[in-house]
Amino acid sequence: MKNACLASFYCSVYSDNLVIPVMKEHNMPKADFVTSIVLVLFGIAVFILSVKMPKMEELGADPYSAPGIVPGFLGGIIAFLGVVLFWRSLRQGGARLELSGEKWAAFFRDNAYRRVLLTSLLGVIYGIGLLGRVPYVLATFVYVLVFVVLFEYRQDISLHDQKKMLFWACIQAVFVSGIIAGVFRYLFLVDLP
Structure with a gap:
């Protein structure tokens, strides 16, 4: 098994033909920062789309049996936990992404x-x-x-x-x-x- 670093963000562990990306510990706040933004946006989108789902009230169904209840609840939880992760990453300096052309090129290669x-x-x-x-x-x-x-x-x-x-x-x-x-x-x- 051998290690090879791509830029300074990730290292990969090579074993036979399998490549396993390994996050460097000091870059976790940066990854958490980006991930938190994606999670908040995803959670909000799920919540909004669940509110737009049919309510089934016109059919006389119980309002708590509407198909959007569970997705809306899960979307809200995902958005809330994304906000928690966002604040934690900010406290740890995750907003300093230090992106460069070299890092982007290594990412896409x-x-x-x-x-x-x-x-x-x-x-x-x-x-x-x-x-x-x-x-x-x-x-x-x-x-x-x-x-x-x-x-x-x-x-x-x-x-x-x-x-x-x-x-x-x-x-x-x-x-x-x-x-x-x-x-x-x-x-x-x-x-x-």
């Missing part, structure tokens, strides 16, 4: 962070581009298939030799989309778009 960005991009494409525009089962099938293929594909091996991976990616996509749709429809009695 590291494979682990590229994978995080790719995962985020695929999630946004799935949530905004596919859901609601095409049937749920098809959208989820495409999302899972593309996700598995992108993360399992190896450039050093020909596509012909990766037929097994493509086959299993299709099998996973079929099962995941079918099982999730079935659970929501028959167990939770929720029709997916």
Whole structure:
């Protein structure tokens, strides 16, 4: 096992082909500062969207059985804990990010962070581009298939030799989309778009 530092923000531990990013202790307040902002924004967005969910009062349902109650509560908790983390990071000097072009370049060159960005991009494409525009089962099938293929594909091996991976990616996509749709429809009695 060997260590290699990327810029001065993260070090990575290499073991065989696995890269594990390891945060340096003195940079934790900076990471907490950025994370807290993301958590507060996410929590507020979840809370606002949960308030906009249908109340079901016009159907005579109990107001406490509205579908937005639990997400709103969780969004509020996430936002509150994000604020707590924000204040703690400020007290520890987390607002001094000391970002430079070299650090940004190192960030985008590291494979682990590229994978995080790719995962985020695929999630946004799935949530905004596919859901609601095409049937749920098809959208989820495409999302899972593309996700598995992108993360399992190896450039050093020909596509012909990766037929097994493509086959299993299709099998996973079929099962995941079918099982999730079935659970929501028959167990939770929720029709997916």
